Amino acid sequence: MRSSCNPTSFGIACSTGGYNIHIGEGLLDKELGEDGERLVIADQFFAGHLATLGIEAIPIIANESSKSLDRIADLIEALKSRQATRGTTLIAIGGGVVQDCVTFVASVYMRGVPWVYIPTTLLSMVDSCIGGKSSINVGPYKNIVGTFHPPLRVVIDPILAQTLSSEQRIAGLCEAVKICMCRGAEVFDAYLALGACPTVNDKDFAAVTELCLRAKKWFIEIDEFDRKERLVLNFGHTFGHAIEAASGFAVGHGVAVGLGMLAALNLGEQLAYTEMSDLRVRALRHHVRGLVTGVSGLSEALGNCSLDKLMDAFCADKKHGRDQLAVILINRLGIVERTMLPRNEEMLANISKAFARLKSDFSES
Ligand SMILES: NC(=O)c1ccc[n+]([C@@H]2O[C@H](COP(=O)([O-])OP(=O)(O)OC[C@H]3O[C@@H](n4cnc5c(N)ncnc54)[C@H](O)[C@@H]3O)[C@@H](O)[C@H]2O)c1
Numbered sequence: 001m002r003s004s005c006n007p008t009s010f011g012i013a014c015s016t017g018g019y020n021i022h023i024g025e026g027l028l029d030k031e032l033g034e035d036g037e038r039l040v041i042a043d044q045f046f047a048g049h050l051a052t053l054g055i056e057a058i059p060i061i062a063n064e065s066s067k068s069l070d071r072i073a074d075l076i077e078a079l080k081s082r083q084a085t086r087g088t089t090l091i092a093i094g095g096g097v098v099q100d101c102v103t104f105v106a107s108v109y110m111r112g113v114p115w116v117y118i119p120t121t122l123l124s125m126v127d128s129c130i131g132g133k134s135s136i137n138v139g140p141y142k143n144i145v146g147t148f149h150p151p152l153r154v155v156i157d158p159i160l161a162q163t164l165s166s167e168q169r170i171a172g173l174c175e176a177v178k179i180c181m182c183r184g185a186e187v188f189d190a191y192l193a194l195g196a197c198p199t200v201n202d203k204d205f206a207a208v209t210e211l212c213l214r215a216k217k218w219f220i221e222i223d224e225f226d227r228k229e230r231l232v233l234n235f236g237h238t239f240g241h242a243i244e245a246a247s248g249f250a251v252g253h254g255v256a257v258g259l260g261m262l263a264a265l266n267l268g269e270q271l272a273y274t275e276m277s278d279l280r281v282r283a284l285r286h287h288v289r290g291l292v293t294g295v296s297g298l299s300e301a302l303g304n305c306s307l308d309k310l311m312d313a314f315c316a317d318k319k320h321g322r323d324q325l326a327v328i329l330i331n332r333l334g335i336v337e338r339t340m341l342p343r344n345e346e347m348l349a350n351i352s353k354a355f356a357r358l359k360s361d362f363s364e365s
């Protein structure tokens, strides 16, 4: 059963002056009906819908190879062949892949053109759509180059979530609960009160999206360029990136972040850094476990991640220092914080144990 949401808007302040977020049903078609010099770049998934509206979009296949620097050149040629000028506004429709490609292209095409973003995955709605960052792959190196180029506005139409797979919804909710936990007790409790789960209706997805974006707004306004406060939003990511890499990307980003938070809780418990009897810590663990348990093939994918590969990928993270490991843990007061741990045999054994416990928790008995 569908349930509609009330439209809402709020602003994000940034060094380029700021932009607005609009959330509401039917906003996709409304945005597409706007006049002006505009070109649509969209996930190939939407080509059919756009064609029925008479829009011939430049298509992007939403995979990592589309984010390669080589393919970006193709996109730039496509813009030029369609006579895009400095006055053309690019309309990006898609998840994080389209967002990364269009943010990057909009930041460099003719030294910068305006763009509007319409996120279509839950992950991009609740998380990546604000912040203004692009990340592009070069050869084997994922997300190695990028720019900051905030959009003119972000337009979120919760109806788009209806066609998402269960795994895509779970991935989005893992990032959603991460943001809310990082923001503190009040926001985390508000998140839990929304009863977020992969099967909730459009209205509740819209409410989760608004809660997360307002929470993320605080981080990006206080620390636009990722120097201090915003770094805690990497909670679950150092472990998560290692799981993505060690699984050969069989585990997608959002789900890997969920698993990464569970591994971080394991490490916090082993080091007596995290108070495991804290009600919110227990609620987080319970909620994330419930989410990722719904991912098909997870035990097999985790079973295929060797501890050696997990540790190699974990240690290769660029955020670590030579003698210290940068990790995000929950402290004894229940606050998510960044901490530096000594890079020694004992600590590495503890991290390996945290991964081993995670693997064992999800192994098929
Ligand atoms: N720039 C940033 O700040 C930032 C932040 C996080 C992640 N990312 C990047 O985002 C990418 C992941 O993005 P993502 O998870 O949002 O998705 P995605 O763009 O990788 O798309 C995933 C799949 O969902 C499909 N899809 C998209 N919208 C759909 C819809 N409404 N219904 C059904 N299917 C739909 C796509 O066609 C694709 O098959 C990664 O490359 C990651 O590095 C960027």
Ligand SMILES: [Zn+2]
Pocket: 175, 237, 253, 257
């Ligand atoms: Zn993430």
